[in-house]
Amino acid sequence: MSLRFFNTLSRKVEPFVPRDTGKVAMYTCGPTVYARAHIGNFRTFLVSDLLHRYLKYLGYDVTWVMNLTDIDDKTIKGANAEGISLRDYTDKYIALFHEDRKIIGITDATMYPRATEHIPEMVKMVEDLVSAKHAYLVDGSAYFKIDSFPSYGQLARLNMEEMRVGERVASDEYEKEDVRDFALWKNWEEVDGPVAWDTSLGKGRPGWHLECSAMSLKYLGKGFDIHLGGVDLIFPHHQNEIAQTEGVTHEPLARYWVHSEHLLVDGQKMSKSLGNFFTVTDMLEKGWRPREIRYGLLSGHYRQRTNFQASGLDSIKQALARFEACAVNLEHADGKGGLPELRDIVARREQEFRDAMDDDLNYPEALAAVFNFVREANTLCQEHKIGSEERALAVATMKRFDSVLGFLSLDEAVADPEAAEIEALIEVRNEARKSKNWAEADRARDELTARGIILEDRAGKTIWRRK
RNA sequence: GGCGCCGUAGCCAAGUGGUAAGGCGGAGGUCUGCAAAACCUCUAUUCAGCGGUUCGAAUCCGCUCGGCGCCUCCA
CATH class of the missing domain: 1.20.120.640 (Anticodon-binding domain of a subclass of class I aminoacyl-tRNA synthetases)
Known part of the structure; x- marks a missing residue:
């Protein structure tokens, strides 16, 4: 048998056939860098890491892109609250993200593109969507017109006709033609403070979903192999990515969608x-x-x-x-x-x-x-x-x-500061054992046990480890 | 209201039509000055409950009970 996995698109386990023989192009929705990522986030990244490692084990030449969301409501709020630039604010959390992921052995992706470094690509995509009649501009903002994309809702198996529309729609989005439409580009608002880009679309910033469409298309191309993320991203994030990208390319964004379930802590x-x-x-x-x-x-x-x-x-x-x-x-x-x-x-x-x-x-x-x-x-x-x-x-x-x-090679052979002391005690014990002075030997063992050291007498050698 | 998931030993966790993987814990044993580790044997006649389909079900179907997710920016 060869590699196969559950594709959210079909809700079936499908054989994996890469776009280009021997090569795999995969994309993972990375962290929003407004705070230190928690272990639930890392569980999702670990699933991508596991797939990445296994594809390499199988001999594939893998290109793995993981984006960094460095522009959204939370990052803007955080930066403005601290009175520092968005760049400085997000740089801090990006560094922490890399620090943490390396600690738990998440392999390096090929690249970690940042949303703020792809504003021109996103603007271009919005313009293309507007010309394709998939999007419209209102009061400096751009929205994706859901009615223009018949298969909208398919990934999440949501019937848009029967969807509940109501109290969760934000009050500042009244200008949308249809409450279900989603933002591609957001007009600058007072709360954004200094965070804004002057573009052909006006002064503002990109909507959340757009970055993944723009960056995955740029770096992995049309119809790339695998898109990963947490289950909670199926809707609306991934559905919106599909609408945006496919509205422009008329080809599947990705051919396999892999979603990891959430982590529970103590149930x-x-x-x-x-x-x-x-x-x-x-x-x-x-x-x-x-x-x-x-x-x-x-x-x-x-x-x-x-x-x-x-x-x-x-x-x-x-x-x-x-x-x-x-x-x-x-x-x-x-x-x-x-x-x-x-x-x-x-x-x-x-x-x-x-x-x-x-x-x-x-x-x-x-x-x-x-x-x-x-x-x-x-x-x-x-x-x-x-x-x-x-x-x-x-x-x-x-x-x-x-x-x-990936866990055996983690944190091995870290020099123990008490190693010399411990080994001296082991020597004392072994001398006692040679002369069959069991009382003395046991005293040395007890002392080590009290310090959390476990001894193992092997042929000709005593080895130790911490409990 | 719509879509969907889960309930397997004391604990964690695979298996989804052919007679219950693996890890932890527990019991006994081999080895050992004593230990530790390792190894060996045992530890679910049974998969939430009740019906049904089948030669055969933890696996498929129905109902019940008990947890839970998504339905516009949460991995």
Whole structure:
């Protein structure tokens, strides 16, 4: 089987066939940079990261674009409240976004275009939409005319005729021909302060949806492969993107739409009032290590609401410790002759891994294959069948798995400030053990245990780790 | 009102027509000075409940109960 995933357009799992053989062009709706992104946002970006990593694993040449929304109501409000320029304000949050995403191992996208750097492209698109009679200008603002686009509502499976129209329509949009029409360009208002662009459309700023249409078209072209985002963006954001782009190109914006479900924290939607609203930094402060955050955020299938439990840390630590133990076991293995057996195991488990990922990115099942591989590799170590050749194969296999999983390589080998002290105590204990002075040996162990250090006596060597 | 999702062991979580993956936890065992880790065995006759379709259902259909999402700017 080959790669296939659930396409929101068809609501079916479809085989993935790229536009250009061997190449994939994908676009992810990135963060609005008015505040530090929370772990729910990152869960969505992590899904894109997982797909990006897996496509690379499969050998595709991937172009991944993630936009940065640096112009909208919230960024304007924030910048004006602080009395600094929109640029300075958003620069700050863009830096924090990159800092956080690197911590949890989200790979670099090919580019991170900013909305404010694509105003001419957006203006051009509005002009084209106006000439195509898909848009109209009123009082310095431009609106997309929904009636002009018959398939509007299709992505979200909304029947526009029966849609409730009412109290949620903002009062400042009374000039629209139809309340359902959406803004492409917004006329400057007092509250915008210094934030405005003087263009052929007048003084104002772009509507939210327009940037993604303009930038995805510019960098990925017509009918690119995969567009990703959170489920909440299906309507109206992605629907509007489709209307804007296709109104100009008359071709599908993207051929596959992949949407990730929301993250719940302790069974509930994240919200500041419930006190379950966390950023990556918050998690680090609560004692989570980067790899633990990544593992926790990816604990379920991407189309399933995933419950992130603050109390799940111990369970996650234990699971990750299995991988570490396997690495240590392989490192200290001193046997031989297991190559044929190991080759079978590698082939079988890697096939399972691929089959699972191919099947709509079934990450939990792929992870199960990796856990099974770990158990079998451990068994071979125990049976003294692992020598240098076998070790090389097993380690290379784990690295290949981790090129997709991405948590094993996170935060490894950070020098422990107390390492010298700890190792001195271990030396004391080992001296005592040599002379069979068990009381003294246990005293050293107890002291280390009290400091949160776990010892493991291996053949000829004692290794340690923090709990 | 419209569209749609979910309910699997103590916990997390796959599986969506062929007889319940994986992780954590728990019980017993091997190994070990003691441990730890690893490994082995066991830990859901059963998939919210009740009916139905089928040779066969956690998987399909209906109803009920219980959670939840979207319906104009929230990942």
